Amino acid sequence: MIVSMRQSTLQTLGLGTVLEIFKKHQLPANSSNLVDQVFGANDNRGSLVISGANGIVGAGKAMQLGSRLEAFGVPIVGLDFPGTPDGIGNQFPGLVEAFGAENAQKIMANIIRLNYNGKNLPKELKELKPRFLLEAIPEILEIKKAHYKLFRESFPGVEIRSVTSGFPSSELGVGIAHPAFPHEINKVWEVVEPEPSNITKLLWSLGLIPVPVSDHWSFVLDVLFCGITLAGLRYHQATNMPYWKIDKYIRKFIGPNPFRAHDVIGAKGANFLTWSCLHHLGNNYGELFIPTLDLTERKETGQDWYPPDHFRPMVNWRLDDDESDDFLSWTLGPLFQMTSILLHEQRGNLSNINAIGELCAQFRSGIIATIRDIGADSTIKRVASYHKLHPVAASTAWYPEVFEKMNDPEWQQLYVNAEHDGKVGVITISRESYNHDVDSELNRAIDWLKKEGIHNVIVTGDFHLATQMVGADTSDFFPALENVDEGDRVASTWSLTARRLHNEFKVSVGYINGKRCMGGFLELLIHCHYLVTTDEVKLGMPEVTLPVVPGMEGCHWPFRKTIPENWPKLLKLLLVGNQVKAIDTTGWLCDYTGTQEEALEKVWKLANEEDHGLKLRKVVDTALEGIPTDVQLPASDNEGMETARKVIMETIKDSCSVSLSEALSKQSKHSANFMISKHCKTGTIGTVFNQVMNI
């Protein structure tokens, strides 16, 4: 029996546990089979029809799905009115950039564009055997319903999904696959259907991120995104602060810049969609969601929220402490109240809800993590302060009791889950960048496995929400730019967590699939006794390019695990910052690479201590001698990077030349000291800090 801390998000897709993936050495769904099931077998392949294919969503999804389905011989039919501006053609340059000219042409050649008048489907469609209609036409209920009727009459049995931003499935009479901007690259789809369907599983198997949500007016993303937009609008109404400045403060305190986002998506369409969602939410839930007059006006005019370039803002606005607190009440207050509704209605798995904000709405920390961080009492107080400022919102539902469950694993393990079968444990991480939340949750997962008597562990991504591991979340370093102790604290606590993977398990295996694993995450995973990856994975330590000095023992741990002949390769990895193919790092970073199935099998064998044929690379715990210093590097004209190289080199020397027990603090001190240097402050992290926080 498989036991877990909480439900894995994979289970919400009907795809089982992560542990089973390792156990069976295979993924729970296979694109090729699912394509057959959705589109018919190879000799009778039907097509995917995207209606509204020249629209923002239609064209984006034609690219995203077209590039993935072309190899399976599924034609993409793009349906739109004659005379609509060519949305699909505009995507071509992006396609070339992502896939190269030849592949881009292949993908485009597989897209068949048909015009129709909105009343009769084109004759040619029949030949193309539509099996799946992805409807991306305007957000008007009657038009959408008439469209389905037309398709169902002509093609009974066709599967239909609407990309609607706000109409529930019960109103539309079709399932929902609600995508997130930017549509050609954002992988998340909120899906509404009674049971996870083959279409949903197919999306997952194609590397996308379907996330089941319940059938309500407006889905999680739009409640959060339209909600924060509305909060900004209300603040504007109350104080006159211009939208551009409100955007900066929302970005500072929460993460998104909703007004800029509307302009980037295209204010005309986006204003309407936001208004439409809020309008329906307002009708269904009350004042909390009622759109403001300026939004109502702008859905008609399509006016941008930012002034045109020739009117770049001239008079600045600043908030003092009291005003900042009011600002937080105006913005977080309604978001918390809205979230209480989402939770009360059980809109979805908490990790999923939390991830939607991060992956689709630029939340620095998902809404559930934010609330957890603040605590139930402060959250409730914040909503009370909001109601003081905006009393009518108190007439809308508000469920403070949902926060009583904050100590449950669903709340506590938003990013890190653990499963075990009595012998092997699997720790899954669903966040692409490592931050304080991941760190605490990882510690709790380790504690839980140990309490459950598990000694062998696999550490991996979650095969769902995280499709890569990009390293540390640099916003966690902001306080460290000013405070050396803070930098030291972050580096040493995170390093101690990483060491637990090495010290507290009999066998630990790190597993990497997906695109890449970099920086802090790579440092974390090399602490496992074994590191296994799929062939296509890229590894890298890009810290030097930011520049920062790696803080989680990357400067000595891998040196202690490999023979001196490999040390120059590690030096290059650290001092150049390039990505390398995992397959080229066998023996000095990873222990094994292979196809997905091979790698999964190897991990399972290692974790079960079966015959796996790999030799454990032991960590030398005494001082290392002979670290080369004359490594040939391509010159960099970036002064910050040159300095970082020197400091990283010193860090390597200092932390390798002491015993393992002393090395941790050597490295974290170097890392912390560099963080307060001018190079870090003027580098990527400092620049982002200034843009986002120093406003």
Add this chain to the structure above:
Amino acid sequence: MTKEKIMFPKARIPYGTWGSSYFPAWQTSALAEINIGQFAGEAMNKIMGMKKVPKTELEYLVIGSTIPWHWKFWNAPMVASCMGHRIPGFHLEQACATGLQAIIHAASEVEGGSSDVVGVLTFDRTSDSPVGVFPERRAYRRTEAIADVWDNFGFDPATGNSMLITAGLAARKYKIDREEVDDLTFHRYKQYFDTIDSGWLDNILIPLEVLNIQGRFLGLINEDTGVRRLSRASLRAQRELDTCITPGSQTHAADGMATLLVTGIEKAKELSTRPEIDIQFVGKTELRVGPSYMPEAPALAVKKLLDRTGLSMDDMLVVKNHNPFAVNDVIFAKVMNYDWHKMNNTGSSLVYGHPQGPTLTRTVIEALEEAVTLGGGYVLVFGCAAGDVGIASIFKVTEGGKKL
């Protein structure tokens, strides 16, 4: 205090819904580098925000400025867009009378019933005066290029004389003594600095941070830059430019903006930070004197206004004028037999500078605030304007100060 007639019985100035930028001397601040129309719109929005007036309350905007600015053609609607509220409105100008005239016209909009909340926004940038090129068939050069600020100040086409000359002529006509002018100037400086030092103006003069095109800090407009503390001796030592006129006893060009609201009676109560205060328009007049005697025009305008309203100088609680030349005040005192020490208590444009459009708006705001501080009464505001014009207006402030 009941003998007067009220000029606009339905219009009010809601107490506190006002503010002004500081007036940095020309070419000394970030204001020299920006489009003043845009700046004024954005600044008004911010000031209204600080005074807890949602800009959406505004229905109409009267703007006033005297020096052409980029996109002036687009008028009040453009400035309103910069404020972030797309309302109609119009631009009005009457040289240095603009700042008062705009308030009066806003009141007439309310009185006439066409709008209930009218914004008054006056502004000017004397820095980097634009140069206008005018085809002039009759001019011997056929085309005239005019630097708007300086060429106009230096030449009244109706008389051929400069502003400065009008001051000298008037000083001679009224046999003004240089000693008294210097005494008065020194007193005006003291009044200004005493008020600034007391912090009393903090409620009126709003510091504004100006951003550059990249959105980074360009400058802080947080003082009337260029105003120096002058000693009596240094005033005495200054060279006369014309009779009784020295650099110290005349104003200087500046940049800035000022804003207030004019509303109906109920709205005033709703928007004001102190609804118990009532500010009414009692009367206004204008008059024009003989060629090149501008500094006597305000005094004569006041005389006319008092005759019309049946009020006397003794009825006035606060007296304040736009005094580009110190001789204006001396002539006024002489004509009205009034002690000039009693007027311009919180400062005057002679000292803090003269950005033209907003000058009399700031003067009115300071005067009304002073009346509130003193507990209410009549407020007389007046000034001179190009073309030997004088303008004067009386406001009535009641309830003010009772709760202080």
